[in-house]
Amino acid sequence: MLDQLKETIKKALPELDFVMGWGMGFDALHATPLFMYEPEDVDKLVWGPLNIQNLATYLPSLKGKKVGIVVKGCDSRSVAELLQEKLVNRDEVVIFGMACQGTVNLTKVREIVGNTGLVEDVKYENGKLTVTADGQPHEMLLKDVRADKCGYCRFPNAVISDHFVGEERAPQVEEDTFEDLKEFESQSFEERRDFWMKEMDRCLRCYACRNACPLCVCRDHCVAQSRDPHWVSQQDGIRDKFMFQIIHATHMAGRCTNCGECERACPVDIPVLLLKRSFNRAVKNTFAYDAGLDAGATPPLLAFKVNEDNIKEKEW
Amino acid sequence: MPVLEGRELRIVGFLCNWCSYGGADTAGVARFEQPTDLRVIRVPCSGRIDPLFVAKAFMNGADGVLVSGCHPRDCHYAEGNFYARRRLEVFKNVISVLGIEPERFEYTWVSASEGQRWQEVVTKFTKQVHALGPMVSVPEVSLDRLAALEPAQS
Numbered sequence: 473m474l475d476q477l478k479e480t481i482k483k484a485l486p487e488l489d490f491v492m493g494w495g496m497g498f499d500a501l502h503a504t505p506l507f508m509y510e511p512e513d514v515d516k517l518v519w520g521p522l523n524i525q526n527l528a529t530y531l532p533s534l535k536g537k538k539v540g541i542v543v544k545g546c547d548s549r550s551v552a553e554l555l556q557e558k559l560v561n562r563d564e565v566v567i568f569g570m571a572c573q574g575t576v577n578l579t580k581v582r583e584i585v586g587n588t589g590l591v592e593d594v595k596y597e598n599g600k601l602t603v604t605a606d607g608q609p610h611e612m613l614l615k616d617v618r619a620d621k622c623g624y625c626r627f628p629n630a631v632i633s634d635h636f637v638g639e640e641r642a643p644q645v646e647e648d649t650f651e652d653l654k655e656f657e658s659q660s661f662e663e664r665r666d667f668w669m670k671e672m673d674r675c676l677r678c679y680a681c682r683n684a685c686p687l688c689v690c691r692d693h694c695v696a697q698s699r700d701p702h703w704v705s706q707q708d709g710i711r712d713k714f715m716f717q718i719i720h721a722t723h724m725a726g727r728c729t730n731c732g733e734c735e736r737a738c739p740v741d742i743p744v745l746l747l748k749r750s751f752n753r754a755v756k757n758t759f760a761y762d763a764g765l766d767a768g769a770t771p772p773l774l775a776f777k778v779n780e781d782n783i784k785e786k787e788w
Numbered sequence: 789m790p791v792l793e794g795r796e797l798r799i800v801g802f803l804c805n806w807c808s809y810g811g812a813d814t815a816g817v818a819r820f821e822q823p824t825d826l827r828v829i830r831v832p833c834s835g836r837i838d839p840l841f842v843a844k845a846f847m848n849g850a851d852g853v854l855v856s857g858c859h860p861r862d863c864h865y866a867e868g869n870f871y872a873r874r875r876l877e878v879f880k881n882v883i884s885v886l887g888i889e890p891e892r893f894e895y896t897w898v899s900a901s902e903g904q905r906w907q908e909v910v911t912k913f914t915k916q917v918h919a920l921g922p923m924v925s926v927p928e929v930s931l932d933r934l935a936a937l938e939p940a941q942s
Contacts, residue, residue: 786897
């Protein structure tokens with residue numbers, strides 16, 4: 473399947489400036505973005521559960537270039553969302569889609585392996601991942617170290633693609649029931665507040681969550697760094713950090729495609745995707761809308777209906 | 789003359805210039821008795837209200853936030869409140885995950901002539917927030933520093 477993908481990319485490459493995919497990083501466990509300019513670059517391409525990063529993040533900054541991009545299901549939704557918001561031109565991007573088997577959460581691998589800086593070899597077959605670190609092989613089931621988002625993934629196949637390689641895969645679940653949110657909401661309001669206080673206290677304000685997000689596109693005009701309006705101060709207190717996360721999540725309302733990049737990029741593992749998920753659920757319940765499925769749709773918060781279907785009028 | 793006994797709470801009200809602010813004014817001119825917990829901020833249109841205004845108010849120690857605009861189909865700018873309605877509805881669905889009781893935030897529509905309705909809305913909302921009591925504010929400093937500060941304060 474990978475060979476087939478390489479073949480397809482090589483065929484399309486002469487028409488393109490470059491193609492983005494994943495290559496092996498400093499060791500076999502860490503796949504990094506690979507930019508393929510020449511056919512020999514394509515041979516370095518890898519595909520598997522370690523292709524974690526969402527490459528769609530690069531697309532808005534590449535406007536004007538004609539680029540190819542290899543996508544998983546969730547990445548393709550980000551691309552569709554970017555197309556929908558006209559942050560990327562459809563004729564400037566060529567999408568190579570494959571079916572995704574789920575990605576790995578490296579934090580979970582670290583818990584099993586210990587020091588992931590000593591990895592010598594990684595093998596993946598039949599849903600099993602074998603990581604050899606410091607001469608010691610560690611065997612683990614993919615479903616045990618899988619990213620949480622993959623557990624409720626409904627779109628393992630690229631929803632939008634120019635070249636779809638290989639066979640489609642059946643989704644994990646038919647409907648996302650937001651079990652993780654329900655579990656969170658079984659706590660009292662006080663517990664929830666304490667949870668966020670503790671989590672936000674760890675936040676470094678490094679903005680990795682924002683920078684990794686494919687749909688955070690204000691870049692230099694981010695309200696987190698603007699003095700006018702001055703939404704967040706430069707203090708390192710919980711209040712400003714929490715406020716920043718609320719801003720990030722609010723700006724994602726009706727746009728977030730659940731790719732989980734914010735959470736993956738977080739160096740201290742703050743579950744920030746939970747905030748975005750709550751917005752996704754609100755948008756889904758109110759407007760029956762999922763972001764990033766239809767590149768031609770209008771985001772629900774940029775439109776209205778005079779008589780809303782799910783908003784009760786004059787309830788208050 | 790507070791309608792509710794005891795300590796006043798901090799409730800922030802975002803009112804649109806054309807209807808609800810006028811409605812509150814009408815209520816005042818008619819000398820309707822109202823709770824005094826609400827601090828009013830006048831905005832040009834309910835469509836101007838970014839849900840983040842609400843979040844920021846809560847972060848900075850508000851115990852409740854009330855947003856009020858013109859009735860749907862009656863907006864001075866024709867469609868501002870339709871957009872506001874969608875945004876605020878989504879936000880209202882989300883704040884419970886932040887650890888804020890959803891009852892602390894309401895949005896409603898009051899027109900300039902509805903002094904009576906304004907009185908009802910304010911009284912009802914203030915009672916609702918009082919039932920929950922004051923909000924535990926989000927500390928401005930980190931938890932470690934907060935712990936270090938506490939003995940000094942007492």
